[in-house]
Amino acid sequence: MSKRVLSILVLLALAAMLFSPPSVERSAAQQEVYVFHGSGWGHGVGMCQYGARGMAEHGFDYGQILTYYYQNTQVSAWNCPVSIRVGLLEGMSTIQLVADSGSFTLYTPDGDIPGGVINPGGTWTVAADENARFFIVKPDGTCLNGTSYGGADKPLWIRGSGDGDVLRLPQNGGRRYSHLSNSVPMELNLYGCYPCSLRVILNTWFETYIKGVAEVPGSWPQEAVKAQAVAARSFAVRSMGKHASSNYDICDEVSDQYYQGYDKEQDAGWVQAVDATAGEVLAYQGGVAQCFYSSSCGGHTDNNEDVWFGSPVPYLRGVPDPYCMDEANPYAQWTVTYTRQEMESRLNAHPSSYVGTLYSMDLSDRTAGGRVRHATFAGSAGTKTITGEQLRSYLGLRSAMVNVEEDHFDEYILMANPGDEQATALLSLNTTTGDGERVEVEMPARSRRTVHVDDYFYDAEVAADIDCDGEIVAERAMYFDYHGDTDGGSCSSGVPEAETMWYLAEGYTVGPFDTWILAYNPGDEKARVEMELLREDGYTRSLEVDVGAGCRVTVSVDALDDFSSCSLSADITSDKAVVVERAMYFESWGRRGGHVSQGSTELSFSWLFAEGYTGGDFDTWILVGNPHDMTVNARLNLYVPGGGGETLEWVDIPARSRYTFHLDDYLEDSEVAAFLECDKPVVAERAMYFDYQGKQGGTCALGSPQANGDWFLAEGYTGGDFDEYVLVSNPREDSVRVKFSFLTQDGLAEESHRTLEPHSRYTLHVDERFEADEVSLLVEERDGKGIVVERAMYFDYCGRRGGHASFGVPATSSTWYFAEGYTGS
Numbered sequence: 001m002s003k004r005v006l007s008i009l010v011l012l013a014l015a016a017m018l019f020s021p022p023s024v025e026r027s028a029a030q031q032e033v034y035v036f037h038g039s040g041w042g043h044g045v046g047m048c049q050y051g052a053r054g055m056a057e058h059g060f061d062y063g064q065i066l067t068y069y070y071q072n073t074q075v076s077a078w079n080c081p082v083s084i085r086v087g088l089l090e091g092m093s094t095i096q097l098v099a100d101s102g103s104f105t106l107y108t109p110d111g112d113i114p115g116g117v118i119n120p121g122g123t124w125t126v127a128a129d130e131n132a133r134f135f136i137v138k139p140d141g142t143c144l145n146g147t148s149y150g151g152a153d154k155p156l157w158i159r160g161s162g163d164g165d166v167l168r169l170p171q172n173g174g175r176r177y178s179h180l181s182n183s184v185p186m187e188l189n190l191y192g193c194y195p196c197s198l199r200v201i202l203n204t205w206f207e208t209y210i211k212g213v214a215e216v217p218g219s220w221p222q223e224a225v226k227a228q229a230v231a232a233r234s235f236a237v238r239s240m241g242k243h244a245s246s247n248y249d250i251c252d253e254v255s256d257q258y259y260q261g262y263d264k265e266q267d268a269g270w271v272q273a274v275d276a277t278a279g280e281v282l283a284y285q286g287g288v289a290q291c292f293y294s295s296s297c298g299g300h301t302d303n304n305e306d307v308w309f310g311s312p313v314p315y316l317r318g319v320p321d322p323y324c325m326d327e328a329n330p331y332a333q334w335t336v337t338y339t340r341q342e343m344e345s346r347l348n349a350h351p352s353s354y355v356g357t358l359y360s361m362d363l364s365d366r367t368a369g370g371r372v373r374h375a376t377f378a379g380s381a382g383t384k385t386i387t388g389e390q391l392r393s394y395l396g397l398r399s400a401m402v403n404v405e406e407d408h409f410d411e412y413i414l415m416a417n418p419g420d421e422q423a424t425a426l427l428s429l430n431t432t433t434g435d436g437e438r439v440e441v442e443m444p445a446r447s448r449r450t451v452h453v454d455d456y457f458y459d460a461e462v463a464a465d466i467d468c469d470g471e472i473v474a475e476r477a478m479y480f481d482y483h484g485d486t487d488g489g490s491c492s493s494g495v496p497e498a499e500t501m502w503y504l505a506e507g508y509t510v511g512p513f514d515t516w517i518l519a520y521n522p523g524d525e526k527a528r529v530e531m532e533l534l535r536e537d538g539y540t541r542s543l544e545v546d547v548g549a550g551c552r553v554t555v556s557v558d559a560l561d562d563f564s565s566c567s568l569s570a571d572i573t574s575d576k577a578v579v580v581e582r583a584m585y586f587e588s589w590g591r592r593g594g595h596v597s598q599g600s601t602e603l604s605f606s607w608l609f610a611e612g613y614t615g616g617d618f619d620t621w622i623l624v625g626n627p628h629d630m631t632v633n634a635r636l637n638l639y640v641p642g643g644g645g646e647t648l649e650w651v652d653i654p655a656r657s658r659y660t661f662h663l664d665d666y667l668e669d670s671e672v673a674a675f676l677e678c679d680k681p682v683v684a685e686r687a688m689y690f691d692y693q694g695k696q697g698g699t700c701a702l703g704s705p706q707a708n709g710d711w712f713l714a715e716g717y718t719g720g721d722f723d724e725y726v727l728v729s730n731p732r733e734d735s736v737r738v739k740f741s742f743l744t745q746d747g748l749a750e751e752s753h754r755t756l757e758p759h760s761r762y763t764l765h766v767d768e769r770f771e772a773d774e775v776s777l778l779v780e781e782r783d784g785k786g787i788v789v790e791r792a793m794y795f796d797y798c799g800r801r802g803g804h805a806s807f808g809v810p811a812t813s814s815t816w817y818f819a820e821g822y823t824g825s
Contacts, residue, residue, distance in 0.1 A: 038402035042294025054323025056221035076283040087248040089200040102165025108150040128196035214260035218269020225273035231291040298401035300369035355379025362798030383720040408481035411453040416776035417443035423470025448776040459824035463520035463552040471812035488593030488802025494816035498577035502599035503683035505625040507568040512587035520819035521547040527576035536567040569625030569658040593697025603681030604705035610729035615669035617691035673729035673761035697802030707786030711808035719772035721796035730756040
């Protein structure tokens, strides 16, 4: 966490989500990068080639190496195939042929082609004519014999004049092939006519094929090379007929085995290992084992079903592999760096990972060996989850055993335009150093927009204000990993005006609770801010800070003498209008998270809350701050769904102190709304700590001093693992009718109605209406009596699990201010 001078520690804030980019371009100055730190190369199932090398260096023989990686198998002699068909090229319009040594004859089932002898000194080209026959172009550019040969049912074959003649395919990486004869020729096929495509197949003797497999160098320890020879032979036996639909058995690329041909046959150490293990395979329960292998496992192999899913294979079990990670392995550790634009380009090239503007990623779903099993990406187009192998392919990574350096705080500004006219909002982002960025956002009528603050400021504390030519509402959401062991999210509405007086009811610094007070000065002159802290036992302390024009300051309450282990409230006064919020990070009975609430600009005789729950592993608290020099008498009225509830006895809140009600002590296992009434004006908030279906955290919200007819909620999301609830309380003696209007990026999506009983609370589960959308709400009470509205959300945001809650705002405004915000790690 960063620290600021001013004798105050600075905040490490919160972070959030919502998917939908503003109609602006990303600031070119804010180029985020993603640094991937990886280990290994390949899928990591079965034998690790560098691990086998290390084992051989430590004295293991090839049988021990193989049976370590493939459990409960044994090396066995096998009746292997005599020959094998190897796919070299496919989907070609032309095929080029070059004789590097010797000569080669072209022939078909009808016999040798006159003049069809390829000698060194030029490139021959084969293509298909309009009649689906082969026409052959000689090095001088003329068509051989002025005619065409063979056809889709008559392949074109090539044989050498001797076993050592070498034919090269320039289009196949210049790979070279020998041993071509009438028994094992190179074969060209026509298929898919019309137009026809060409395919090249090498017919070769099975053991000759193994000698051309170029998976490890023969210079490695011979026992490791032998292990590879047996694994390659076993893989080839299991691959016979694998590509029958393409008329060959095995291809020559790493998707099967990398076959190099003639040049690999010159590797004496490799040929020695193939000859020494001739006819041997790895057997399992009377059959040949499927010997998958990869270059480097990064220190641990994995179960086949964890990488490729499907059914477990008993001998393809993950094992630790310290031998892989020695200094001889160039792939033991590696780093790849992408800009965000490069990441988006790679992800958006595939429908399964198309996310639009990339917001964040979650690589926390891991195999037992440490590879990414699933990767989840969040962006403007929604949330997409892909497999670890897709991650490796799409991003061009050597391995899925990878971690990424990325932001741990994501900040979003959510804006809703409930009006019937388009509006333009100017969002001003301001840091602690006075740096600024301006973002213009078009707001269509009855719609919602989202700005990802991290796109404009990277690794910065950021306050914000909004000026709009129309009336809108705005919230700020943040999703975070605080100190690496506390994750979650928070959300709070903005305030429409800066003020000179602010009140905070909540604050707690005992044990693993961190409390921060944030002051933002949106004005043009420096502000002198005085903070008076009120402990629960009546002890008070004041401190003063200067907040520069357009800047924000953060105070760590835990760092102040006499306030490092207490409950507290706060009064804040300033000689210039400022904006004040409070952020808290915590562990409460194992529930880790964070929450934020704006301060109140007024004290009130009454405070109302729509949200509250006392069932399961939920704790709900009402916090009251009394800034007066005299005692305040207060009591709570608790309402439950369908009406009824409980009214508590009057209690005394001592002068200049803070008081706490634990609602679980009064109502068990119930949804509950609350109405606080006092004989003198106070400030009140509600805090909740929870375990919601495994999502642990806490929320906090300032109450409303009165019921209102209209309520606006800018934030809302129902995609992925998000649950959104809107809570409505009717504190009146009469029933009320409520109208819900749902606003999405595309405008007004739906309206619905509900009648609420007197003194009751109603919960709307928004996910039941919208499966995956960004949703703002307008909630209207139709009888002129007033209601109270909040929104609660529980989420898994790319591995950051928790919840947040926020009160609705009772009116639109052309200006909105936020003191809190952070985009760093």
